[in-house]
Amino acid sequence: MxxxxxxxxxxxxxxxxxxxxxxxxxxxLLLPGMIYLALFFITxxxxxxxxxxxxxxASGEIxxxxxxxxxxxYWYVIQTYWPHxxxxxxYALAATILSLLISYPLAYFIGxxxxxxxxxxxxxxxxxxxxxxxxxxxxxxxxxxxxxxESWIVTTLxxxxxxxxxxxxxxxxxxxxxxLTYNFIPFMTLPLYTSLERLDLRxxxxxxxLYATPAKVFRKVTLPITMPGIISGTLMTFIxxxxxxxxxxxxxxGSSGTQMIGNVVETNFLRINDYPSASALSVLLMAAIxxxxxxxxxxSGTEDLL
Amino acid sequence: xxxxxxxxxxxxxxxxxxxxxxIPIVYTFIFSFxxxxxxxxxxxxxxxxxxxxxxxxxxxCEAFGNSILIGVVSTVVATxxxxxxAIALVRYEFKFRSAxxxxxxxxxxTPEIVLGAGLASQFFNFGAEKGIGxxxxxxxxxxxxxxxxxxKARVSSLDPAxxxxxxxLYASPSHVFWKITFPLLMxxxxxxxxxxxxxxxxxxxxxxxxxxxxxxxxxxxxxxASKGIPAAANVVGSAVFLVAILIVVGVQxxxxxxxxxxxxxx
Numbered sequence: 001m002x003x004x005x006x007x008x009x010x011x012x013x014x015x016x017x018x019x020x021x022x023x024x025x026x027x028x029l030l031l032p033g034m035i036y037l038a039l040f041f042i043t044x045x046x047x048x049x050x051x052x053x054x055x056x057x058a059s060g061e062i063x064x065x066x067x068x069x070x071x072x073x074y075w076y077v078i079q080t081y082w083p084h085x086x087x088x089x090x091y092a093l094a095a096t097i098l099s100l101l102i103s104y105p106l107a108y109f110i111g112x113x114x115x116x117x118x119x120x121x122x123x124x125x126x127x128x129x130x131x132x133x134x135x136x137x138x139x140x141x142x143x144x145x146x147x148x149x150e151s152w153i154v155t156t157l158x159x160x161x162x163x164x165x166x167x168x169x170x171x172x173x174x175x176x177x178x179x180l181t182y183n184f185i186p187f188m189t190l191p192l193y194t195s196l197e198r199l200d201l202r203x204x205x206x207x208x209x210l211y212a213t214p215a216k217v218f219r220k221v222t223l224p225i226t227m228p229g230i231i232s233g234t235l236m237t238f239i240x241x242x243x244x245x246x247x248x249x250x251x252x253x254g255s256s257g258t259q260m261i262g263n264v265v266e267t268n269f270l271r272i273n274d275y276p277s278a279s280a281l282s283v284l285l286m287a288a289i290x291x292x293x294x295x296x297x298x299x300s301g302t303e304d305l306l
Numbered sequence: 307x308x309x310x311x312x313x314x315x316x317x318x319x320x321x322x323x324x325x326x327x328x329i330p331i332v333y334t335f336i337f338s339f340x341x342x343x344x345x346x347x348x349x350x351x352x353x354x355x356x357x358x359x360x361x362x363x364x365x366x367c368e369a370f371g372n373s374i375l376i377g378v379v380s381t382v383v384a385t386x387x388x389x390x391x392a393i394a395l396v397r398y399e400f401k402f403r404s405a406x407x408x409x410x411x412x413x414x415x416t417p418e419i420v421l422g423a424g425l426a427s428q429f430f431n432f433g434a435e436k437g438i439g440x441x442x443x444x445x446x447x448x449x450x451x452x453x454x455x456x457x458k459a460r461v462s463s464l465d466p467a468x469x470x471x472x473x474x475l476y477a478s479p480s481h482v483f484w485k486i487t488f489p490l491l492m493x494x495x496x497x498x499x500x501x502x503x504x505x506x507x508x509x510x511x512x513x514x515x516x517x518x519x520x521x522x523x524x525x526x527x528x529x530x531a532s533k534g535i536p537a538a539a540n541v542v543g544s545a546v547f548l549v550a551i552l553i554v555v556g557v558q559x560x561x562x563x564x565x566x567x568x569x570x571x572x
Contacts, residue, residue: 048427109316
């Protein structure tokens with residue numbers, strides 16, 4: 001999948017071998033990892049659902065809850081936090097579309113145009129991955145400084161009357177979407193690159209030989225062939241963006257007006273010990289994303305994700 | 307000619323995109339040399355001081371050490387578990403194959419905040435003390451699937467004739483595995499381990515939910531952000547960046563040399 005690009009390009013040769021029929025060995029290889037995931041992935045999700053239904057403890061002490069079956073918790077979080085929920089999905093949608101628009105030409109350059117120069121191709125790929133090597137938080141904070149209220153960018157925009165004298169960039173929707181787009185571009189570019197790298201250029205020639213305009217060749221040939229990369233890339237960006245809370249945090253690019261689901265979950269879980277509502281919000285986010293993944297993957301007809 | 311303009315447009319665009327991708331990295335690097343006074347916001351002159359006195363900044367080196375420890379331990383465990391699964395997926399026939407694939411895909415499709423909050427609620431319900439141990443448990447969990455995906459690609463590109471040749475020459479199955487399969491899988495396992503370490507080292511969200519009072523480097527940066535991040539954090543970030551680039555270049559050079567040798571033999 002997407003991360004094949006990390007291992008120095010996708011492995012092309014695949015041997016068709018009859019699989020060995022030794023259940024014992026297969027189990028011995030599979031079980032440790034599967035038990036691990038059952039213990040630390042599946043049961044935590046179940047624990048999250050259980051916590052989301054809890055009610056305050058009889059003692060009434062803050063942060064103490066007991067087992068309950070309070071579906072009302074969900075109704076409560078939807079009513080209270082619907083602006084955060086809506087904002088998360090709007091931000092995620094905007095940032096995903098932006099990173100697709102930015103990444104596609106870039107991936108096209110690396111995967112198609114740079115084919116003739118393997119060295120440039122390798123260097124370009126390294127540059128795409130380079131941001132991963134420096135802390136995500138440091139990168140985001142760097143943008144905050146670059147666009148800070150006293151920065152030349154903001155003062156120039158103010159003197160050009162693009163921004164009002166009392167208007168700034170940090171803390172706005174624009175800034176948060178900018179940060180989200182920036183941070184997740186590699187997750188979009190790598191899967192796009194993987195599918196563009198395999199694009200057979202003779203198909204494009206055939207298209208233009210049959211008098212299709214370049215635009216039509218792109219729409220009818222390139223785009224459909226690279227659809228798996230687009231799907232994988234959009235999922236790889238949309239999912240982490242919808243759950244992110246660094247960019248939207250007050251200490252980074254956001255303000256109190258840009259808080260996303262993640263910020264609420266963090267505050268409720270780690271600061272005010274409101275575990276049930278934090279859990280209910282997480283379960284809602286998970287359900288929405290799973291629904292989206294299933295819908296998206298079904299519509300586009302690629303069910304083989306792994 | 308429109309055609310030639312189009313030819314030049316794409317490379318130019320790519321250069322602009324790379325500049326955009328690199329701006330925050332360059333910024334972080336430059337400001338690691340800033341002669342700071344109280345805050346590291348405005349440029350006040352060049353100095354090597356921040357690099358020479360990194361550990362004098364309270365907590366930065368301890369956090370960095372914790373991150374390395376957590377990264378190494380979770381990488382070793384996740385790589386071992388994941389490699390076994392990858393071999394089973396490609397080479398063995400078993401029931402519930404699609405259930406196994408789904409169980410491996412789901413952690414990658416789950417937002418980090420859900421993984422983090424879920425584990426934290428489990429630790430809370432069981433009364434487990436949060437600390438470095440719980441962070442390692444969490445990191446192994448989310449690195450596992452990425453290891454499987456990476457190693458799986460390598461296993462499927464492995465020519466089975468090599469292993470068959472080994473057993474035809476009377477090598478025992480375990481002998482075949484350790485002498486033939488494992489060395490051939492090594493590049494895949496290595497890149498899986500590197501990816502896993504990178505994911506663990508840079509993780510913040512899941513860590514923040516499960517670390518309790520323990521700090522890691524990203525957690526240090528997050529906590530410092532409200533007052534302004536000290537230059538020492540820029541130093542650590544830049545140093546890690548340089549080491550990572552060296553490793554990537556080294557691996558690349560090594561594989562190029564190997565390819566050349568193989569070609570020479572043929």
